Amino acid sequence: MSEEKNDTVQTEKKIEIKLPTAEQLIEAGVHFGHKMSRWNPKMEPYIFGAKNAVHIIDLAKTLTKLKEAVDFVTDIVAKGGLIILIGTKPPVKKIIKEAAQSVGMPYVNRRWIGGALTNFKTIGKRLEYFRDLEKKMAEGELKKYTKKEQLGFQRKLEEMEKIFGGIKNLTKLPEAIFAADLKENQLAVKEAKKSGVKVIAIADTNISPELVDFLIPANDDAASSVKIIVDTIVEAIKEAKNH
Incomplete structure (x- = not known):
């Protein structure tokens, strides 16, 4: 697994976002995928290898994809765009709520409301x-x-x-959704695609990333892993709003 130095993303409007280092991602457990028996072959490009029958995610790829997601987020938020943050699993409910509230973005941390986008x-x-x-x-x-x-x-x-x-303060369709767990939030992702809403999502090794516009390969089960990704996205939103 290649390690990368701490990096920044710079948009056309010169918004610089500090990204986590590979070491910080390792500490947060971002690299741990699922058991090899549960893998989805379409995630193969983002897998570094395996240890004890568990797939290991390539963190160089994670950082590359995180850069792309952050660049997109800063661009749309700087233009006044909205992103719904979604995380419905118990370990990440609080993380998503606090993150969204800290930057004034809508969020869903309970069951997805059917038709929230398509209707x-x-x-x-x-x-x-x-x-x-x-x-x-x-x-x-x-x-x-x-x-x-x-x-x-x-x-x-x-x-x-x-x-x-x-x-409750949503008065129009958002420009994007951020799903903290692609597998868990499939309904929201499918609605987004049907509605022309961009999808940013954390994807573990057990799910097809086909419906995602901005994929972030990472462990979606550990709260620490989700949090370090969410914190980076939130920092991008914050900086774009303040720019």
Whole structure:
């Protein structure tokens, strides 16, 4: 496995993003793939070798692909674009939520909402209703209703927060989605492709990367691995917004 020195990505607008080193990726466990018996042959170009019947991901390839993803992210965010961050597995739910909130991006860390992209016209109306109801609740406009009716509104808000909380401020289709686990988030990825939304995704050795525009080969099971990738993407978003 070749090691690379710490690198930066520079866009046309001179936004420089510091990338993790190969050593930092190793420390985070990014290089550990799945058991050889579970591999997908289409990930072969990103596999360095195997140890104890477990595939080892080529971190030189990971860094190259991470550069491409970061370059794309800085470009679209600098133009005001949105990226939905998605991570629904228990180890990464908190990572995704905190990352998205830190840069004001929408996120999904529960089950993907079917039609969120392919049927956004309908979903968008529900989000608009959610925002309107939340505003009325905050401004005391619902106090004119009976206590029973107010309780009903409160329950409705709580229910919608669980389902739509991370994307409630979405008023248009995003420019891209970032999936922390390609295999786990296949529905979101397929919807993105149908809707013309670009896909950035972490892909382990057990999944076909065919539907992904910007693939980042990495361990998608370890929270430390996902976090170091997510942190880099978030840094790109932050710098692009501040530029």
